[in-house]
Amino acid sequence: MAKTGKENRSFIAEGGAIPALYRIFRSTNPVAQENDALTAILNISIHDENKRKIIEENGCLELIVYVLRYGLTTEARENAAATLFSLSAVHDFKKMIVDEHGAVAALADLLMQGSPRGKKDAVMALFNLSTHPESWSQMLNMEAVSSLAGALRDEIIAEEAAGALTLLMRHHILAQTITSEDTAITNLVGLMKRGTPKVKENAIAALQEMCRRGGLNVIQNVAKMAMFSGLIETILL
Incomplete structure (x- = not known):
């Protein structure tokens, strides 16, 4: 019933x-x-x-x-x-x-x-x-942030995982914590390359929050990604 x-x-x-x-x-x-x-x-x-x-x-x-x-x-x-x-x-x-x-x-x-x-x-x-x-x-203490970062590799749930990370990384402590692991950055940049338009949008938003809240070290870590070169230009075309 x-x-x-x-x-x-x-x-x-x-x-x-x-x-x-x-x-x-x-x-x-x-x-x-x-x-x-x-x-x-x-x-x-x-x-x-x-x-x-x-x-x-x-x-x-x-x-x-x-x-x-x-x-x-x-x-x-x-x-x-x-x-x-x-x-x-x-x-x-x-x-x-x-x-x-x-x-x-x-x-x-x-x-x-x-x-x-x-x-x-x-x-x-x-x-x-x-x-x-x-x-x-x-979210940080209970390993949810790490789980969300790992979930970026799963195409079925990547969109929601990236969206949640975007919201959470508005707090600079989380931005600094999550970007201390290259995996999160690598996964997000990978989504910008292969994801659906919505997945790409969420990945870009998450990376933007990382750079905005995480400081110079985070910006440098994102910028030095080998696959990042030329990728934004490709997305915008």
Whole structure:
């Protein structure tokens, strides 16, 4: 019922299903955890008015993150990431998710080790969280920035990863940290060469923020890239 229809999702939430469902998140039955509980909450969360009901239900966010970290199946963990992506669309909830113990680290881990679908949900959730101005320290401490830099090599999620890095590197500490590794610069310059127009746009924006916030050393590191010579001219033609 929750799969289809705005009205269905609204009626299910109004009927008190959210607290009944999230208590099953700790079930030792993989089917109950994945299909009966988490998938239902994910579907319910698609309806915007239900997002607040889920996030304000005492203990629900904690248990969504619990499944993201310790879910009995890959699909359960991916559904947890998708639920966080859904909830993080609301600005007021971004900081709550970032501050929930283990959330950012688990998303970063899924970004590096998940299936294509799991990586997509993880990077979209991290992108949403990156738009909050107070998220950067957690992103750095929980290895999310390094995971996003690594994700630049994956064509399926490179666009969102570059977009998230652009937002995060507006903080000079992050810009200096990420550009201390040549991999990030190499990956971004590579995207400028081979990516779609949107990927190229995000890669250029990320490099611009690197140079603007990271200082002279960062500018020199970007400028000395062998493949950078003549590339901007090629892109502009």
